[in-house]
Amino acid sequence: MTQGATKTSSSAPPGAAGSPISGVGQPRDRSYDVIVVGGGHNGLVCAAYLAKAGKKVLVLERRHVLGGAAVSEQVFPGFTFSVCSYVVSLFRPHIIRELGLVDHGFHVIPLDCSFLPLPDGRSLARFGDYARTRREIAQFSPRDAEVYPEFGLAMSKLARFSKHVIDHPPPEPTSLAPRELLQLLRLGRGYQALDRDVRYLNLKLLTMSAADFLDEWFESEVLKGPMSVSGIIGTMLGVRSPGTAYVLLHHYMGEIDGAFRAWGFSKGGTGAVSYAIAAAARGFGVEIVTEATVDHVRITSGRATGVVLESGNEITAKAVVSGCDPHRTYFGLIGEQHLEPELVGQLRRYKLRGSSGKVNLAVDRLPDFTCRPGPGPHLEGDIAIVPNVDYVERAYDEAKYGAFSSRPYLNVVIPSLVDPTVAPPGKHVISCFVQYAPYDLEGGPERWPRQREAFGDTVVDTLAEYCPGLKESILHRQVLTPWDLEHEFGLTEGNIFHGELSLEQLLFQRPMAGWARYRTPIRNMWMCSSGTHPGGGIMGAPGELAAKAMLKAGAA
Amino acid sequence: MPIPTPFHPRTAALCTSMFWKEWAGYHAVRSYDVSHEREYFALRNGAGVLDVSPLHKYELRGPGAADLLSRITVRDIRKLRVGRVTYLCWCNDDGKILDDGTVSRLDDQHFRLTAAEPTFAWLHRFTGPHDVTIEDSSERLAALAIQGPTSRDALARICDAPLHRLPFFGVTRARLQEVDVWISRTGYTGDLGYEIWVDREHALTVWDAIMAVGLDHRVLPLGLDALDVARIEAGFIMNGVDYWGAHHCLVPSRQSTPYELGLGWTVNLDREPFVGQAALRAERARGPAWATVGLRYDWDEYEALFARFGLPPHVPLAAWRDGVPVYGSDGRQVGRATSGAWSPLLKANLALASVRPEHAALGTRLRIEVTVEYERHQISAIVSKTPFFNPERKRSA
Numbered sequence: 001m002t003q004g005a006t007k008t009s010s011s012a013p014p015g016a017a018g019s020p021i022s023g024v025g026q027p028r029d030r031s032y033d034v035i036v037v038g039g040g041h042n043g044l045v046c047a048a049y050l051a052k053a054g055k056k057v058l059v060l061e062r063r064h065v066l067g068g069a070a071v072s073e074q075v076f077p078g079f080t081f082s083v084c085s086y087v088v089s090l091f092r093p094h095i096i097r098e099l100g101l102v103d104h105g106f107h108v109i110p111l112d113c114s115f116l117p118l119p120d121g122r123s124l125a126r127f128g129d130y131a132r133t134r135r136e137i138a139q140f141s142p143r144d145a146e147v148y149p150e151f152g153l154a155m156s157k158l159a160r161f162s163k164h165v166i167d168h169p170p171p172e173p174t175s176l177a178p179r180e181l182l183q184l185l186r187l188g189r190g191y192q193a194l195d196r197d198v199r200y201l202n203l204k205l206l207t208m209s210a211a212d213f214l215d216e217w218f219e220s221e222v223l224k225g226p227m228s229v230s231g232i233i234g235t236m237l238g239v240r241s242p243g244t245a246y247v248l249l250h251h252y253m254g255e256i257d258g259a260f261r262a263w264g265f266s267k268g269g270t271g272a273v274s275y276a277i278a279a280a281a282r283g284f285g286v287e288i289v290t291e292a293t294v295d296h297v298r299i300t301s302g303r304a305t306g307v308v309l310e311s312g313n314e315i316t317a318k319a320v321v322s323g324c325d326p327h328r329t330y331f332g333l334i335g336e337q338h339l340e341p342e343l344v345g346q347l348r349r350y351k352l353r354g355s356s357g358k359v360n361l362a363v364d365r366l367p368d369f370t371c372r373p374g375p376g377p378h379l380e381g382d383i384a385i386v387p388n389v390d391y392v393e394r395a396y397d398e399a400k401y402g403a404f405s406s407r408p409y410l411n412v413v414i415p416s417l418v419d420p421t422v423a424p425p426g427k428h429v430i431s432c433f434v435q436y437a438p439y440d441l442e443g444g445p446e447r448w449p450r451q452r453e454a455f456g457d458t459v460v461d462t463l464a465e466y467c468p469g470l471k472e473s474i475l476h477r478q479v480l481t482p483w484d485l486e487h488e489f490g491l492t493e494g495n496i497f498h499g500e501l502s503l504e505q506l507l508f509q510r511p512m513a514g515w516a517r518y519r520t521p522i523r524n525m526w527m528c529s530s531g532t533h534p535g536g537g538i539m540g541a542p543g544e545l546a547a548k549a550m551l552k553a554g555a556a
Numbered sequence: 557m558p559i560p561t562p563f564h565p566r567t568a569a570l571c572t573s574m575f576w577k578e579w580a581g582y583h584a585v586r587s588y589d590v591s592h593e594r595e596y597f598a599l600r601n602g603a604g605v606l607d608v609s610p611l612h613k614y615e616l617r618g619p620g621a622a623d624l625l626s627r628i629t630v631r632d633i634r635k636l637r638v639g640r641v642t643y644l645c646w647c648n649d650d651g652k653i654l655d656d657g658t659v660s661r662l663d664d665q666h667f668r669l670t671a672a673e674p675t676f677a678w679l680h681r682f683t684g685p686h687d688v689t690i691e692d693s694s695e696r697l698a699a700l701a702i703q704g705p706t707s708r709d710a711l712a713r714i715c716d717a718p719l720h721r722l723p724f725f726g727v728t729r730a731r732l733q734e735v736d737v738w739i740s741r742t743g744y745t746g747d748l749g750y751e752i753w754v755d756r757e758h759a760l761t762v763w764d765a766i767m768a769v770g771l772d773h774r775v776l777p778l779g780l781d782a783l784d785v786a787r788i789e790a791g792f793i794m795n796g797v798d799y800w801g802a803h804h805c806l807v808p809s810r811q812s813t814p815y816e817l818g819l820g821w822t823v824n825l826d827r828e829p830f831v832g833q834a835a836l837r838a839e840r841a842r843g844p845a846w847a848t849v850g851l852r853y854d855w856d857e858y859e860a861l862f863a864r865f866g867l868p869p870h871v872p873l874a875a876w877r878d879g880v881p882v883y884g885s886d887g888r889q890v891g892r893a894t895s896g897a898w899s900p901l902l903k904a905n906l907a908l909a910s911v912r913p914e915h916a917a918l919g920t921r922l923r924i925e926v927t928v929e930y931e932r933h934q935i936s937a938i939v940s941k942t943p944f945f946n947p948e949r950k951r952s953a
């Protein structure tokens with residue numbers, strides 16, 4: 001019934017028009033303008049932009065499917081899993097337009113509800129319907145019910161400011177070059193344009209913990225539970241750890257894109273986003289090859305000249321861009337011997353520390369929640385298992401000392417409810433994002449494979465406490481531990497975002513101070529992954545900004 | 557997903573048009589018939605009965621209630637006499653309006669606040685030293701407005717209150733068919749009219765009692781579409797239409813102040829500190845950036861414009877609330893009309909507008925956008941006194 005690391009048959013998810021993959025194992029030519037290492041969504045975006053500008057581009061992907069962590073696979077016949085990422089949130093609307101992705105199958109179905117079942121039989125469902133949400137929250141606190149939209153507005157104002165930040169390369173505050181100063185000035189202006197109270201809010205957001213920050217607004221622990229967890233996704237921090245408040249903002253940024261409604265389920269799973277990008281890239285002339293692992297980048301006198309495949313084949317290029325995480329890029333593709341010791345030290349301090357896992361279920365019926373029986377719109381959005389703030393802090397406590405949480409925070413979605421293409425009629429796909437699952441298990445990460453089933457059981461048991469018939473309904477279970485994320489998906493230490501999105505690893509420090517503009521110390525070697533500004537998530541921004549930086553620099 | 561109000565069993569049975577809308581989370585009738593015309597004329601000639609239960613209602617009780625209300629609204633509520641109601645608004649620290657509503661002094665230490673938006677949290681934020689309890693009575697109390705020239709006669713037949721002695725903006729306790737109610741002489745139609753406040757379990761008793769005598773007084777159930785026309789005639793601005801509460805504004809330019817909205821008369825500035833006072837004081841000294849005015853379209857130009865297309869002048873049946881630009885005589889935009897309606901009573905095309913103060917003097921000729929056959933044009937609109945419609949009976953004994 002259970003399977004850990006994935007080996008599957010099918011590649012193109014439903015919804016993707018034809019396969020955009022041009023070859024397996026071996027590219028057609030021996031020489032390109034640009035080689036993109038890794039067919040994650042960022043690598044594909046980067047390739048598409050470069051090809052659109054006329055470059056001859058090759059994408060080399062290690063796996064048999066495209067998408068990296070934005071991937072759809074039929075792990076069990078008839079059921080398409082969004083194996084890793086499961087909702088599209090921050091994908092940049094201008095990339096959709098500029099690459100014409102809608103014509104290639106990009107289709108996002110908005111999420112309307114956030115549902116919180118509670119062990120005591122109560123529950124909270126937050127909808128787009130303002131009055132309905134107010135009534136729902138008022139069960140727990142009439143005051144919070146009214147503060148909630150006010151909070152939303154304040155966060156939206158800040159998120160508008162952040163949008164400036166994520167749609168441009170990171171500023172370089174130590175430089176006095178006029179262009180840099182201008183950019184800082186532009187940011188400063190955006191900041192000044194914020195209301196006074198919103199500016200204060202921003203300072204708090206940058207320094208406080210998610211829980212403390214929410215305490216300033218809300219009184220209900222039940223409401224604060226699901227709200228606080230958006231501050232810790234993908235980090236090895238707790239909701240009471242300072243600095244986690246900032247990540248709350250990400251939740252509101254998706255809404256800012258307004259009419260684009262970028263927050264939702266990708267039809268056919270998140271892999272369909274990758275396939276839409278790949279198809280667009282193919283349309284611009286990109287060559288995409290799967291099952292082609294790059295062993296290392298060929299570096300000749302401090303300069304990247306191409307790549308060497310694991311098969312031993314060598315392909316040359318005027319520029320190489322890595323769509324892998326910083327650790328793999330520098331220690332794997334480039335190699336420590338080509339790097340200054342000081343830089344190696346910085347890289348070793350870059351925090352990856354994976355803290356999450358994923359359990360995907362194929363079930364023969366819809367789960368039935370004791371607190372709200374039957375089907376309904378409350379099941380159509382995301383379902384959070386986090387009854388209060390203490391619950392998730394306790395889950396963190398266990399993880400701190402090297403155990404996975406015995407009662408973890410779960411973020412559950414049932415995409416098959418709104419997208420019938422991913423499961424047979426009447427059957428469903430349940431995706432459970434799980435935190436905490438610390439990469440550094442007590443006794444070492446290599447103990448994970450032996451803990452995999454126990455971890456899967458914990459997740460299913462946790463969810464089954466809220467929907468009793470769950471276990472009997474399971475046809476197939478896929479469990480991904482941080483170890484699997486590392487070994488199967490190439491995410492070092494299993495970090496879902498290529499490095500924590502904590503403040504000291506963002507902007508001009510992502511991945512390292514001095515090398516945050518998609519360049520590396522190796523000439524003609526670039527980066528375009530979530531490990532660069534503005535970071536992780538299915539966003540496309542690192543890929544786009546990297547391509548634009550390369551084109552501007554005349555690379556290739 | 558809206559929920560029913562306490563009157564729903566009656567309104568739903570009558571609403572054969574199935575024209576509903578959502579109002580503050582409740583089902584509300586837009587018009588009982590496919591057109592609201594019959595209801596509108598009943599309102600201006602007989603009376604209309606309107607379910608206003610979705611209004612947010614708060615009971616403030618205790619020795620500190622008057623102080624609290626004085627601290628967070630623009631009015632010095634301590635001066636409000638028992639048995640009287642006052643219209644007012646409240647602002648944030650920057651003097652930007654959050655909402656408008658009424659306060660009734662039901663007793664020395666019992667006040668009722670009505671609001672368009674949920675205000676419970678806002679009230680709580682300022683309780684501090686005040687000895688006051690706040691009850692959100694929105695669910696507990698049903699509210700029914702009976703408005704129009706025959707409203708007093710109809711109501712007098714079913715309740716024991718001496719209505720002819722209840723002044724405009726007065727409020728009194730009364731017995732209505734063995735049910736305890738509060739009756740206030742208030743409303744949103746600019747006409748003679750009352751609002752009845754009753755515990756929800758007695759809501760249908762009140763409805764049925766009114767309807768039982770209704771036929772004698774041309775009383776009809778009234779929906780929001782007819783009300784919308786009436787409130788324009790009365791010159792009443794509306795939250796979420798003619799202005800936005802500051803808590804809903806993503807950009808500062810969307811926010812308004814009481815002075816900009818023509819609500820300066822509600823502001824008691826010179827007294828102990830209240831929320832927004834400093835900012836309002838500065839604004840009074842400086843003068844507001846906008847003025848809210850009434851506009852009447854120039855009928856001759858309107859008719860002539862339609863004639864150019866071979867059409868008779870067409871007036872919209874319903875009130876509109878998607879704004880149109882307003883220009884000065886030099887063709888530059890000086891503001892926007894935020895809502896408007898054809899007044900079947902006044903035979904005039906009316907609008908409420910927000911314009912730069914130098915264009916706000918009565919009689920000023922502005923230009924307003926009118927779309928005919930998918931083409932945009934401009935015609936004159938004259939800054940006019942509001943209320944456009946202000947019958948003697950509204951205030952008379």
Ligand SMILES: Cc1cc2nc3c(=O)[nH]c(=O)nc-3n(C[C@H](O)[C@H](O)[C@H](O)COP(=O)(O)OP(=O)(O)OC[C@H]3O[C@@H](n4cnc5c(N)ncnc54)[C@H](O)[C@@H]3O)c2cc1C
Binds near residue numbers: 529
């Ligand atoms: C479990 C999980 C849940 C998540 N949930 C969400 C979510 O709901 N919403 C959201 O927005 N984000 C989510 N994320 C984060 C998001 O998926 C990632 O940040 C994003 O997909 C990373 O994209 P990328 O292109 O930068 O890198 P990746 O997707 O990591 O792509 C890197 C690619 O490089 C390939 N590669 C590695 N080494 C080599 C080599 N030597 N040769 C050739 N190819 C190589 C890999 O196979 C991979 O395809 C989640 C991530 C995980 C793991």
